[in-house]
Amino acid sequence: MRHHGNRHGRSEQARQAVLEAADDILVERGFAGVTVEGIAARAGVAKQTIYRWWPSKVDILLDAFVDDMNEELTPPDLGSLADDLAAYLPMLATFLTETDEGAVFRALAGQAQHDPAVAARFRDECVLPLRARDRLILQRAAERGEFADLDVEAAVDQLVGPLYYRVLVTGEPITREFIDGLVRALVA
Amino acid sequence: MRHHGNRHGRSEQARQAVLEAADDILVERGFAGVTVEGIAARAGVAKQTIYRWWPSKVDILLDAFVDDMNEELTPPDLGSLADDLAAYLPMLATFLTETDEGAVFRALAGQAQHDPAVAARFRDECVLPLRARDRLILQRAAERGEFADLDVEAAVDQLVGPLYYRVLVTGEPITREFIDGLVRALVA
Amino acid sequence: MRHHGNRHGRSEQARQAVLEAADDILVERGFAGVTVEGIAARAGVAKQTIYRWWPSKVDILLDAFVDDMNEELTPPDLGSLADDLAAYLPMLATFLTETDEGAVFRALAGQAQHDPAVAARFRDECVLPLRARDRLILQRAAERGEFADLDVEAAVDQLVGPLYYRVLVTGEPITREFIDGLVRALVA
Amino acid sequence: MRHHGNRHGRSEQARQAVLEAADDILVERGFAGVTVEGIAARAGVAKQTIYRWWPSKVDILLDAFVDDMNEELTPPDLGSLADDLAAYLPMLATFLTETDEGAVFRALAGQAQHDPAVAARFRDECVLPLRARDRLILQRAAERGEFADLDVEAAVDQLVGPLYYRVLVTGEPITREFIDGLVRALVA
DNA sequence: CGTTAAGCGAGACGGTACGTCATGTCTTGCG
């Protein structure tokens, strides 16, 4: 049964179809291949319906990322900082480099370099939630007394910064050894 | 007197005008405002002249970056690793966030997220030369014997990774204290 | 207190509001400016209410014309054909060129060139009633015996044809002399 | 050999293709079926090429009419006014009602009712040339001395006005008798 | 020392996607 609008706001069906279509096209054809017309066609939705709810294709990807991210990346709680990090950082690396959500993240990070408005939304809606997960592990370690005087924010940057650097800048693979080095530098 | 072509090789005048126009437009209007037509108009050059020498606008920016970068960012040589880093890292941060070349770098980094071909050229022509400078300081320290057993590549990532992460991802400012923390973590 | 529907038949209030809104917009902004959405907004009526009762905006204008025309253009009865025509033809010209109803008539005549269905309704509901008035004068003259053997239909065409031609085709103003010429040609 | 633009102005090939496509679509699907996109597709031309040279689809039809009209409707010269008119007026009627150019003329006449700017161009480029032909017959008669004191302009209106009135307003067919009546009224 | 071919400015061309506007259909809840 097709839904053709009603007085109580938007069609959830259309919303989902748009987000999924955007996601799929991004993964299949890259960011340049993502067009509002393409999304509309693939989602079986009118272009105007997209423009009614999203100002641009970037906003669609932001929504798509927010929707999907929340189902992923639950940080482990293994009882020791070193173990938690050894489990979590590879998960994060895989998330960023291998998953569809990671592809969306990278595309948004790319677009954030071109547009300050995108950058602001990207930080609030993508980076902050990811950092919250990063922080969680360190905070639990602090609560256990492993690090009495830790500056959590700086520590997060030192831990995940090199990882994002490899993902977004150098393209180097993130190896077990690389992560071990990061953990050792922090624990030392 | 305008130059209208010759039989043997390209017009250096046109090349310079194009690179400068691209640079200027990027800084003034952002990456989205950079168009081949706009560059041509501003440089007083025919569109075809651009397409004859550059496959896309990204290649223009790459050339512009390479031209300009070589005049910047000479790493200091103060005799101690801590001093060198304390002098160099703020220079790098300023280069990335404040200068026109930094704006080009960020734009290219952004576009590299969207296109693997751009990513490859970006790494070869932008990232590698910058990393060469990063490495120089650590190599000199190693030669002085400050760190006998240092893995230079990993150390570079740990040093500059958090810095790029702030520039490209979180947008947090890069403070004196932040840099001191990075240096301390390495020297420890 | 606004009316929001009732159980027994359509709202006359809504009908009037729609016809007036269509008329007003046509006069103010021209035929291209007449849109169903615009009419609905101006009339304070839902779009669906319009589509429930009129198949298209042209049908709205047809209804508007029929409503208004009946209050206008009563042919005079001065006792002689020449006098009647000398009084009536200028009235007709003014009606077509100066009044709001004339504007509606011209818009419908224009649309009739594009769509045979419109043309049919236009002739039945607009042209025929106007021709009835034209004919009336000639018929009364025939009844008075002024013209025993007159072909009324052909005479009407010869009289008002040039007038419509000027209004719809050449745009020439309709002068006293022009009308006198038409009358003279008929009476001769 | 395809032509893709040069420094000396527009492609005559594209111009012709556009005019013919517009003409064909108008005849096949009516004025409402004429769209710039449809013309572009049918002519094998880019939409922008159309907008570069014509402000609107009406301007295309105007050009198409002007191009085609000049090859049609040469008034006869049979030596007497009555004969000339008896030959010419049916030709005119057929031109307006049966030919493709007539369809374009009627469409333009329709659009002229909606837009004063169109009306102005329509009169200058369509109506005036047609009237020139109408006038020719009467002028030749005047030169022959058939009508010493004829007001040619008014006579043209009286002759062709009823004819256009039937074509554009009533839709009545234009019969031999009807035309004879018009000629008789003038000659009388 | 004139020929001639490459580089150039100019700009029209076939395309693709943009973001907007109006159409006519639909669903909902109030009166």
Next chain:
DNA sequence: CGCAAGACATGACGTACCGTCTCGCTTAACG
């Protein structure tokens, strides 16, 4: 049941750039 409200699929609008092409001028090496 009629209505106001408004979301929806559809499709054309007019614009902006893309990358390709042709043209005629300028200019320097070659004949």
